[in-house]
Amino acid sequence: MNKSKKILWLLFAAGMAVFVGYATFEAGWTEIAKTTVRGRNVPPEFIGKKIAFVADIHCGEGFSPARLDGLVKQINLLAPDIVLFGGDYVSRNGKNTEKCFSSLKNINAPLGKFGVLGNHDIEAGKNEVLAAMAGAGIAPLVNENRHINIGGGKITVAGTDETWYGVPDGAKAMEEAADFTIYMTHDPAYFEKYQNDKAKLLLAGHTHGGQITLFGLPFSWLIHRHKYRYEKGVYEEPGQTVIVTNGIGATILPLRFFARPQINLILLEK
Numbered sequence: 001m002n003k004s005k006k007i008l009w010l011l012f013a014a015g016m017a018v019f020v021g022y023a024t025f026e027a028g029w030t031e032i033a034k035t036t037v038r039g040r041n042v043p044p045e046f047i048g049k050k051i052a053f054v055a056d057i058h059c060g061e062g063f064s065p066a067r068l069d070g071l072v073k074q075i076n077l078l079a080p081d082i083v084l085f086g087g088d089y090v091s092r093n094g095k096n097t098e099k100c101f102s103s104l105k106n107i108n109a110p111l112g113k114f115g116v117l118g119n120h121d122i123e124a125g126k127n128e129v130l131a132a133m134a135g136a137g138i139a140p141l142v143n144e145n146r147h148i149n150i151g152g153g154k155i156t157v158a159g160t161d162e163t164w165y166g167v168p169d170g171a172k173a174m175e176e177a178a179d180f181t182i183y184m185t186h187d188p189a190y191f192e193k194y195q196n197d198k199a200k201l202l203l204a205g206h207t208h209g210g211q212i213t214l215f216g217l218p219f220s221w222l223i224h225r226h227k228y229r230y231e232k233g234v235y236e237e238p239g240q241t242v243i244v245t246n247g248i249g250a251t252i253l254p255l256r257f258f259a260r261p262q263i264n265l266i267l268l269e270k
């Protein structure tokens with residue numbers, strides 16, 4: 001190998017080492033992404049309530065149950081009233097379903113914990129994950145909803161079945177929904193298929209914000225084979241706020257590049 005080729009290889013190797021080092025660090029650098037939901041007819045009883053939204057933990061694949069204990073502490077410190085989960089709690093190759101959910105059980109949420117299923121949960125074992133969710137006090141929402149009441153005020157949390165293996169039915173999930181409904185699905189592609197005027201806050205995950213991006217440019221459609229209308233971040237639409245979280249964990253490679261792990265903290269306002 002001539003000298004200039006050698007230098008090029010050395011530069012490439014050094015660049016890769018810096019990239020892997022940084023991306024490993026970023027994968028553990030969780031941010032609290034705050035959003036205020038305003039002007040969406042939140043019932044007065046719910047003004048000031050806090051919602052934590054967490055998705056794509058992928059516990060067991062790179063994200064150890066021990067690290068999950070740290071995440072649980074971080075969420076509890078935020079003192080949310082409601083905690084919502086966007087699916088992919090575990091990974092298709094994970095063998096830690098029980099351990100992961102025994103940790104999630106320790107999340108405190110006075111007004112309840114609710115969640116949808118992700119594609120990885122179904123691949124890891126749908127029935128096992130559904131049972132573990134129930135055991136951890138997380139109400140599974142599979143084309144169904146639950147109401148939360150404070151005094152005379154009522155909101156609804158609705159969730160759909162997963163898009164890859166299940167049969168998502170937004171209309172069914174939204175049956176008898178309150179005027180302020182939080183509408184969750186794992187894969188935000190489903191928001192392009194079904195909308196509802198009562199869905200004021202839409203939450204999804206799945207894209208990991210691209211996970212490894214070109215300096216933040218979204219290109220997860222390369223992996224997901226879908227050009228997303230809602231791919232990452234917050235979208236203020238007429239009548240609704242849509243949030244697609246970067247999620248917490250990682251798949252395939254335990255790396256993130258310009259797509260930091262996120263806990264979304266949502267404040268309900270007038």
Ligand SMILES: [Fe+2]
Nearest residue numbers: 088118119206
């Ligand atoms: Fe997913």
